[in-house]
Amino acid sequence: AMVTPFDINGNIDFAKTTKLVNYLIDNGTTAIVVGGTTGESPTLTSEEKVALYRHVVSVVDKRVPVIAGTGSNNTHASIDLTKKATEVGVDAVMLVAPYYNKPSQEGMYQHFKAIAESTPLPVMLYNVPGRSIVQISVDTVVRLSEIENIGAIKDAGG
Numbered sequence: 101a102m103v104t105p106f107d108i109n110g111n112i113d114f115a116k117t118t119k120l121v122n123y124l125i126d127n128g129t130t131a132i133v134v135g136g137t138t139g140e141s142p143t144l145t146s147e148e149k150v151a152l153y154r155h156v157v158s159v160v161d162k163r164v165p166v167i168a169g170t171g172s173n174n175t176h177a178s179i180d181l182t183k184k185a186t187e188v189g190v191d192a193v194m195l196v197a198p199y200y201n202k203p204s205q206e207g208m209y210q211h212f213k214a215i216a217e218s219t220p221l222p223v224m225l226y227n228v229p230g231r232s233i234v235q236i237s238v239d240t241v242v243r244l245s246e247i248e249n250i251g252a253i254k255d256a257g258g
Contacts (some may be wrong), residue, residue: 101138101169104152111150114155121159128220131154136169136194137231155189158240171195175211179181179218192222194254199232205240216247224252231256 102124105116124132134156135141135149146151153168160166168185170193172178183192183257198211216223229235235257236244244250 101136102156104135104139104144112144112152115156117152118159121156125160125163131165131167131191132160133167133169133194134190136167136226136243137196137228139169141169146177146184149181150184150188153185153190157189163173165191167192167194168223169194169196169226171197171215173198173201175214178211178215182215182219182221186219186221190221192224193219194224194226196226196228197232197234197236199234202234205237206237208234209240209243212244212250213247216244216250219249221249222252223247223250224254225250226254226256228254228256 102120104122105113107113116176120220121132135144135152141149153166157166168190170178170182170185178195185193195212198208203211212225225236225241241253
């Protein structure tokens with residue numbers, strides 16, 4: 101996962117982003133996650149995220165896959181962001197477990213299902229209970245794996 105470089109005024113520093121992306125690829129990175137929690141996604145507006153995805157896709161120029169962090173605790177906002185990420189050319193999306201609201205397993209299933217159905221791209225789930233306060237259960241992951249484009253999980257469940 102890639103950090104998001106900021107300038108002294110708190111804006112995304114696209115020149116440093118270019119340098120970072122090239123550095124990562126030149127040093128063996130096989131995929132780039134952009135706009136994930138490591139990239140401080142909760143501090144970015146949707147417009148900033150889309151601009152960041154677009155920039156990274158351009159710099160990467162198909163050298164490695166670009167995975168956009170488009171998940172949040174708001175299903176409709178995540179669908180909108182996922183559609184925009186798809187439009188700018190990312191290769192896959194990563195969806196963090198809905199945080200703060202403490203959804204049920206059925207609620208998480210419906211959340212992830214709705215987002216996955218909004219894009220033809222591969223979807224990676226992100227289970228990070230230490231941050232999201234909820235754990236995606238094995239049973240829920242099994243159900244979600246039946247959705248054609250959900251094919252991976254980043255598990256930071258410990």
